[in-house]
Amino acid sequence: xxxxLSGADMLVRALQDEGVxxxxxxxxGAALHIxxxxxxQQKVExxxxxxxxxxxxxxxxxxxxxxxxxxxxxxxxxxxTNAITGxxxxxxxxxxxxxxxxxxxxxxxxxxxxxxxxxVGVSRPVxxxxxxxxxxxxxxxxxRTAFHIATTGRPGPVVIDVPKDTTxxxxxxxxxYPETVALRSYKxxxxxxxxxxxxxxxxxxxxxxxxxxxGGGVVQSDGGLALxxxxxxxxAPVTNTLMGLGAFPGDDAQCLGMLGMHGTYEANMxxxxxxxIFAIGARFDDRVTNNPAKFCPDxxxxxxxxxxxxxSKIIAAHIPIVGDAANVLKELNAVLQxxxxxxxxxxDQQAHKVWWGRIDEWRAAHGLDHGSAPSTNGxxxxxxxxxxxxxxxxxxxxxxxxxxxxxMFAAQYYKFPMGRRWINSGxxxxxxxxxxxxxxxxxxxxxxxxACVTGEGSFMMNMQELSTCLQYGLPIKVVCLNNQALGMVKxxxxxQYGGRHSHSTYSDSLPDFKTVAEAFGHxxxxxxxxxxxxxxxxxxxxxxxxxxxxxxxxxxxxxxxxYPMAVKGGSMRDMYLNKITTSQQGDYM
Amino acid sequence: xxRRILAVLLENEAGALxxxxxxxxxxxxxxETLTVAPTEDATLSRVTITTEGSDKKIEQxxxxxxxxxxxxxxxxxxxxxxxEREMMFVKIHAEGPARAxxxxxxxxxxxxxxxxxxxxxxxxxxxxxxxxxxxxxxxxQSAVIEVVRSGVSGISRGDKVLSA
Numbered sequence: 001x002x003x004x005l006s007g008a009d010m011l012v013r014a015l016q017d018e019g020v021x022x023x024x025x026x027x028x029g030a031a032l033h034i035x036x037x038x039x040x041q042q043k044v045e046x047x048x049x050x051x052x053x054x055x056x057x058x059x060x061x062x063x064x065x066x067x068x069x070x071x072x073x074x075x076x077x078x079x080x081t082n083a084i085t086g087x088x089x090x091x092x093x094x095x096x097x098x099x100x101x102x103x104x105x106x107x108x109x110x111x112x113x114x115x116x117x118x119x120v121g122v123s124r125p126v127x128x129x130x131x132x133x134x135x136x137x138x139x140x141x142x143x144r145t146a147f148h149i150a151t152t153g154r155p156g157p158v159v160i161d162v163p164k165d166t167t168x169x170x171x172x173x174x175x176x177y178p179e180t181v182a183l184r185s186y187k188x189x190x191x192x193x194x195x196x197x198x199x200x201x202x203x204x205x206x207x208x209x210x211x212x213x214x215g216g217g218v219v220q221s222d223g224g225l226a227l228x229x230x231x232x233x234x235x236a237p238v239t240n241t242l243m244g245l246g247a248f249p250g251d252d253a254q255c256l257g258m259l260g261m262h263g264t265y266e267a268n269m270x271x272x273x274x275x276x277i278f279a280i281g282a283r284f285d286d287r288v289t290n291n292p293a294k295f296c297p298d299x300x301x302x303x304x305x306x307x308x309x310x311x312s313k314i315i316a317a318h319i320p321i322v323g324d325a326a327n328v329l330k331e332l333n334a335v336l337q338x339x340x341x342x343x344x345x346x347x348d349q350q351a352h353k354v355w356w357g358r359i360d361e362w363r364a365a366h367g368l369d370h371g372s373a374p375s376t377n378g379x380x381x382x383x384x385x386x387x388x389x390x391x392x393x394x395x396x397x398x399x400x401x402x403x404x405x406x407x408m409f410a411a412q413y414y415k416f417p418m419g420r421r422w423i424n425s426g427x428x429x430x431x432x433x434x435x436x437x438x439x440x441x442x443x444x445x446x447x448x449x450x451a452c453v454t455g456e457g458s459f460m461m462n463m464q465e466l467s468t469c470l471q472y473g474l475p476i477k478v479v480c481l482n483n484q485a486l487g488m489v490k491x492x493x494x495x496q497y498g499g500r501h502s503h504s505t506y507s508d509s510l511p512d513f514k515t516v517a518e519a520f521g522h523x524x525x526x527x528x529x530x531x532x533x534x535x536x537x538x539x540x541x542x543x544x545x546x547x548x549x550x551x552x553x554x555x556x557x558x559x560x561x562x563y564p565m566a567v568k569g570g571s572m573r574d575m576y577l578n579k580i581t582t583s584q585q586g587d588y589m
Numbered sequence: 590x591x592r593r594i595l596a597v598l599l600e601n602e603a604g605a606l607x608x609x610x611x612x613x614x615x616x617x618x619x620x621e622t623l624t625v626a627p628t629e630d631a632t633l634s635r636v637t638i639t640t641e642g643s644d645k646k647i648e649q650x651x652x653x654x655x656x657x658x659x660x661x662x663x664x665x666x667x668x669x670x671x672x673e674r675e676m677m678f679v680k681i682h683a684e685g686p687a688r689a690x691x692x693x694x695x696x697x698x699x700x701x702x703x704x705x706x707x708x709x710x711x712x713x714x715x716x717x718x719x720x721x722x723x724x725x726x727x728x729x730q731s732a733v734i735e736v737v738r739s740g741v742s743g744i745s746r747g748d749k750v751l752s753a
Contacts, residue, residue, distance in 0.1 A: 120604060125615045129658045132604065149658060184753055185600060185661040309652035312645075 002174040007136030008037035008167035010175050011100070014143035016043045017177040020071050022062065022443050023047065024055035028075025029115060030102030033167035038073075047443065047472060050464040052079050054436035056086020057462070059097045061440030064423045065398060067222060069096040069150050070440060076102045077115030080161075081122060085430060087157045088126040092427025093216060093243060096155035098146050099123075103132070105165035119161045128156030136166045137173035148181040153188025154307040155220060188306065192323030192331060200278070200302045200319050201335040205343065207276035207300075208351035210236040213259065213288075216243030216426070217281020217305060219419035223247065223326030227280070229333050233340070235352055237359055239267040241282050242411055243426040250415030251395070256359070257368070260288040261566045262408040265366035265575065265583070268564065270359055272296055272573040280304040281325040284314040285427070294571035304328045366564075366577060368412055380530045382406065382481045382556040385537075386413035389451060389479055392537040397449040397477075398441045400424065402434035402458030405487035406480075408562045410453040432461030435478065439465060442474045449477070449541065456482045456510060456553075466520035469549045477540050478517075478551045483558040484510060491561045495576070496568075507558075517551035528555035592621065593647050594673055594743045596751050597636040597654060598662040601627055605659040609636060612657065618642070618650050622675070622718075622740030633661065633753060639718075639741045661753045666743045673743040676713070677721045678703070680735040681728060683710045691728060698724045709734060 005013060011034055015023065023046045027035045038046050049055040052074045059070025074083050080101040090097045104113040120130045129149045131142050142160055150158040165171075204210060212234075218227050224247040231238050231254050238248040239259040248255050256267040271277065277299045282288070284303075289295045292314050303310075303317035304325060311320045321328055340346060368383075386409045389397075399414055400423040401407040407424055416422045423441060425433040438452040459480055469476055481487075484507035493501050517524030523545060527536045533554065540550040567574035567582065575583045599605050606625060613620050621639040628635045640650065647665060654663045666673070683691045688710075695702060695712050698720065704711035714724055718741060725736070745751065 121607070124608060124611050130604075183658065186658050307656070309649065309656050313649060 002176045004172040005175040006033070006037070006167065006169045006172050007133075007139050007162070008033040008169060010136065010139040010173070011143065011162065011167065012037040012041055012044060013175060014140050014177060015071065016041070018143065018147050020044050023071050023073050024049055024058040024440070025073030026052050026055060026075065026079060028079045028102060030076035030104055030164045031073060031079070033164065033169060034073065034100070034102065034162070036169070037167075046073070047468070049436070049468050051462065052082035053085050053432065054462050054465045054468070056083045056097065056099065057089065057430075057433050057436035058440035058443070059099075060086060060090045060095050061400060061423055061437030062444045063090075063095050063097055063440075064437070065420050065441040066444045067220070067420070069098055069147055072097060072099040074099070074101050075115065076104055076119070077117045079115075080117050080119040084123060084126065087123055087159065089425050089428045089430040089433060090157040091126040091128070093425065094155050094220065095157070096150040097157045098150050098160065099157060100160045100162060103161045103163040106134070106163045107165070109163065119159060123159045126157070127159050128154075130159040130161065132161045133163060133166045136168070136171055139166070140175060140177050144178045145181050145183070149186065153186075189322045190324050190327055192304065192321040192328040194331070196319060196321045197328065197331050198335055200304075200321060201332055201339055203276055203300060203302055203319060204234055204236075204278060204336070205339060205346040208348055209273060209275040209355045210234060210347075211270050211274040211277055212236050212238040212248075213241070213271065213277055213279045213282055214238060214244045214247055215241040215280065215282025217325040218244055218247040218329075219281070221281065221306075221324050221326035222419065223281070223329050224419045226326055226329035226333060230329055230336070233333065233336055234347060236278075237270055237356075239263070239271065241285070241288060241426075242424065244282065245411060245422045246416030247419040249417050251417070258411050259572070260285070261290070262412065262562050262564065264368060264412070265564055265577065266359055266362040268566075268572045268575060269362045272571055273358070274299045276300050276302070278302045279317075280329065281306075283310045286314070289314060290566045290572055290574065291569050296572060378530065379557045380528065380533055380554060382409050382483065382560055383413055384530065384533060385479065385481055385554050385556060386410050386453065388533050388537045389453065390414050391534070392541045393449055393451065397421070397451045398423065398438070398445070400434045400438040400441065400450070400452045402452075402454045402461075403429045403431045404455050404458060405483070405491065405560075405562050406453050406455040406458075408488075409481065431458040434458060435462050435465050435476065438476045439469060439474050442476060443472075451477045451479055453479050453481070455487060456480055456484065456513065457486045459513075463516070466517065466522060466549065470521045473547065474549065475545075475547050476549050478549070479537075479540075480513060480551065480553045481556050482510075482513070482553050483556050483560070485558055487558075488562070494561065495565075513551055513553040517549065520549075522549035522551060524551045524553065526553045526555070590641055590643060592639060592641055594666040594671070594741055595638045595640065595647075595651065595654070596664045596666050596743060597638065597660060598628070598751060598753060599634045599636055600659040600661065601632050601634045602659060605634070606636070608657050608659060609654065612653055613638075613640075613650075616649075616653060618646070622738070624740040624742050630753065635751075637740070637742050662751055664745070664751045666745060669749055670746040671743050672746060673717050673741050674715055675718045675721055675741045676715045676739040677724075678735075678737045679712045679714065679725070679728075679733060681710050681712060682708060682732040682734055684708050687729065687732060691732070694724070694727050698727070700724065
């Protein structure tokens with residue numbers, strides 16, 4: 001005999017049965033029955049945020065760091081619409097989150113009731129799937145299905161819109177949590193096609209100038225070790241996308257760093273000159289490929305992705321493989337092992353030696369050192385700050401970021417040793433993501449060092465969450481590269497709009513962030529002398545301050561640009577290398 | 590660029606169709622015609638969409654449709670021999686000598702006159718879309734009062750079946 005529960009109690013019980021630890025949310029009228037059910041239990045801990053957008057980013061950060069789905073609860077209307085940016089952020093980066101939104105009672109739907117928004121409609125383009133609960137008895141199966149869809153195949157956000165009367169405490173139904181989900185229309189591929197994998201192995205072994213282009217899919221499938229095995233076996237260079245950083249260790253000799261718009265010179269040159277690109281868990285984003293018509297002219301493309309729609313969307317794949325990145329890597333390694341035993345002459349060592357020779361030349365010629373001398377004029381360079389952070393944390397921190405120049409500097413200079421350590425909004429590019437995402441990570445790993453690299457512009461988009469940090473004792477370390485401007489916008493205006501800084505500066509009206517941090521009950525530093533940088537960074541991460549939020553406001557050179565930068569409309573080898581030098585068609589060499 | 594007919598089996602659930610239509614809008618694909626109705630299995634709807642696009646674009650549309658949770662099957666009908674039909678009503682001004690001419694043209698196209706007034710005929714015509722287009726070209730444009738087309742429905746020839 002199953003238990004009779006109200007819709008609200010069923011919803012919370014289903015979250016318990018799903019193993020949910022934290023529910024990030026904000027109450028409101030349509031969600032009050034659910035909030036009462038939360039009050040009457042202890043298993044799922046609700047975290048009260050200060051803005052619903054931050055709740056979605058926290059759930060997102062939690063999901064990126066753990067691989068487990070993040071869960072959000074908001075009310076109808078403005079609660080639901082405030083969550084949209086966070087849902088879209090998770091959608092673009094394929095992050096599993098489940099967002100439960102209150103809705104007006106069923107009878108009022110469509111009447112323009114108070115705080116009514118068609119959440120299923122508003123969220124439709126930015127969710128993997130969504131549900132509108134029609135009856136309280138559906139709730140257990142709906143929750144089970146939502147988690148299944150969010151976490152399998154290409155992960156993504158799922159919305160469950162819950163009309164208030166379906167959670168009415170006076171109406172009960174039998175609770176039984178389904179063990180399995182059967183959806184005739186949803187069967188994501190897990191394993192790659194064996195024949196395609198053998199074809200890929202053959203292509204990899206035959207290549208003279210191979211490169212592995214690894215993306216967020218490898219991080220999400222926890223395929224890092226299998227990727228490393230593949231790279232070692234082949235002796236091939238690896239470049240990671242912005243979303244894929246860490247899946248291959250950043251300080252490894254075979255790692256060329258990030259590729260794309262602000263990728264390293266060697267990564268972009270190697271891509272352009274490769275005869276085989278092994279793309280895995282990556283989607284040939286426009287920030288990677290530059291002009292698709294000029295993309296890597298000599299390369300045969302092997303493309304592995306769990307989502308068939310990502311394959312041949314931008315760049316046609318010669319050998320497409322649909323499957324989970326980690327599974328495909330493991331199978332490929334097994335095939336390669338057998339093939340290499342049979343053909344000890346493969347891969348062509350002499351060709352690889354020549355290939356690595358060219359890569360080493362590119363590295364030596366440019367690397368990440370783009371000619372900016374370490375500050376001599378008493379101004380801190382933003383790159384120095386990330387290097388200092390890397391040093392102070394021993395490369396072992398979880399690092400979240402916001403969006404802009406600081407994000408690119410963090411991606412370039414922090415060498416992540418493994419996946420899930422670098423957490424940023426890559427696809428949507430959501431300013432305001434960094435602090436709440438860091439909080440989600442800290443909830444998942446209370447003892448870990450969690451740093452948020454931000455800029456003063458991004459930080460002000462969700463700084464209200466400093467209050468939530470105090471409430472729950474989350475000792476986030478915020479490292480703010482304060483250039484008193486919207487730096488990336490300003491960089492584009494410098495490079496493409498004759499230096500006309502249209503609405504990208506506000507230096508007269510910035511708050512004193514040290515005081516802001518203190519007002520929220522935290523510790524704040526302000527650093528503007530290069531000589532103080534390392535000491536301040538060490539202090540921020542010292543045992544003395546390990547239980548405190550520390551806001552390190554570092555005033556950096558406002559004129560610094562991020563380089564390399566892709567030349568618009570060019571191929572991958574066309575890059576601005578610094579304010580003076582451009583590598584047009586590789587002529588930099 | 591070519592005109593293509595996609596047949597989609599869809600869970601017969603509220604909101605499912607809006608996802609299909611939303612996908613076309615969101616990804617900048619064009620819908621020329623759209624028909625929807627339940628199938629012999631009441632839990633499934635069948636949607637027929639005609640659209641324009643290169644092979645690459647049609648492949649993308651098909652893949653994105655398949656990504657939708659409620660989409661059970663997608664078939665590019667013209668991959669194999671198929672039958673397509675569209676139904677049309679045309680209300681035509683028909684008085685004096687033109688009245689007989691409309692009737693004659695209607696007969697040539699094997700249409701039926703399904704409603705008659707002193708000044709107009711309503712013609713019902715079924716066929717492939719180009720036949721309906723040809724009929725509209727054949728009659729006096731200034732006499733056309735109203736045109737209603739159903740959009741295309743299609744089915745594969747022979748033993749080939751689109752089923753869950």
